Amino acid sequence: MVESEAMVIPIRAEVREVREETRDTKTYKLYIKGKKSEEFRPGQFLMIYLKGFGEIPISLSDLAHDLEDGVLATITVRGVGVVSRYLLSNVREGDVIGVRGPFGRGWPVERAKGKDILIAGGGIGFAPLRPVLRYVWNNREEYGKIFLVYGARSPADMIYRYELESYRSIPNAEIHFTIDRAAEGWKGEVGFVPDVLTKMKLSQQLVSFVCGPEIMMRIASKRLIEAGIDPERIFVSLERRMRCGMGICGTCQFGPYYVCRDGPVFSYSEVYRYMEVEGI
Structure with missing residues (x-):
C-alpha cells in the first residue's frame, strides 16, 4: 500500500x-x-x-x-x-x-528549545500534552524551567494518577495539581487551571502549551497575555468533528482553517478571534 x-x-x-x-x-x-x-x-x-x-x-x-x-x-x-x-x-x-x-500539526517542541515551558492541561486535555512533557523531560538540558499545571474536577477524574507524583522528580520544574472543588484527603490545590496560573511567577519569554475544554483554554490564554506573554508563544489544541483527517471534507472548518490539516495545534494569535464566536 x-x-x-x-x-x-x-x-x-x-x-x-x-x-x-x-x-x-x-x-x-x-x-x-x-x-x-x-x-x-x-x-x-x-x-x-x-x-x-x-x-x-x-x-x-x-x-x-x-x-x-x-x-x-x-x-x-x-x-x-x-x-x-x-x-x-x-x-x-x-x-x-x-x-x-x-x-495534523503538532506542538512546536523544537521551536521552544532554550526557553521556559508551561504545560497547562484540564481534564482529558492533559492527554495530548503528556507527550510534550515526556519529550522535554527526555531532552531536559535543551529547555529552561518547566511549569506544569494539571487540573480535573476531582482526584478520581485525574488521568495517569499512577505517575503524577513522579513528575516532581523532573529537574528545575514547578508542578501544580488542582481540582475544581475541595475533596477529603486532597493535598493539592483547589481551583481552576486559569486561577492557578494567576498565582504563578512566569517568565514573559516562556512558551505555553494549553489544552482542555475550550472555555478553559480561552480564559487561560487571556491570563497569560495579561501576564505579558506574547499570544504567538501561546499554543492551544482544538477539537472539532473530523472525518477525513486531511482537510478535504470540510467538516472541521474553523474560520479559514481546517483543524485536521492546519491544526489541531494553533498559536492563540491565529485563532483567538474565532474562539470568541459561539457555535464555530
Whole structure:
C-alpha cells in the first residue's frame, strides 16, 4: 500500500495494552506494523476506525516507540460518543482495530528549545500534552524551567494518577495539581487551571502549551497575555468533528482553517478571534 492510500484506508493496529484511567477513560497501546516512531509527533492525532461503528480522531498521549518492525503508539480515550463508548466497552488486549494517520500539526517542541515551558492541561486535555512533557523531560538540558499545571474536577477524574507524583522528580520544574472543588484527603490545590496560573511567577519569554475544554483554554490564554506573554508563544489544541483527517471534507472548518490539516495545534494569535464566536 502506498503512503497516500494508507492515509485514506485504515490499516491494522493490534491492541497490546489497555489501562483504565478513570470510570470513563482508558489508555490503549497500539502496535502498528510498518510505521516508524519518527512519523509521530506530540500533538498529532490518529483516526481510529471500528468496523460497523465509525471513525473518530484521538490525540497521541505518549511518545511513539519503535517496536519489532512497527511502532507502539498510545492513545487515551474518554467515552463521550457512540464510537468511543463502544471502544471502551468492547476493545481488549489482542483485538485489532483500524487506524489512519498520524495527522495534523503538532506542538512546536523544537521551536521552544532554550526557553521556559508551561504545560497547562484540564481534564482529558492533559492527554495530548503528556507527550510534550515526556519529550522535554527526555531532552531536559535543551529547555529552561518547566511549569506544569494539571487540573480535573476531582482526584478520581485525574488521568495517569499512577505517575503524577513522579513528575516532581523532573529537574528545575514547578508542578501544580488542582481540582475544581475541595475533596477529603486532597493535598493539592483547589481551583481552576486559569486561577492557578494567576498565582504563578512566569517568565514573559516562556512558551505555553494549553489544552482542555475550550472555555478553559480561552480564559487561560487571556491570563497569560495579561501576564505579558506574547499570544504567538501561546499554543492551544482544538477539537472539532473530523472525518477525513486531511482537510478535504470540510467538516472541521474553523474560520479559514481546517483543524485536521492546519491544526489541531494553533498559536492563540491565529485563532483567538474565532474562539470568541459561539457555535464555530
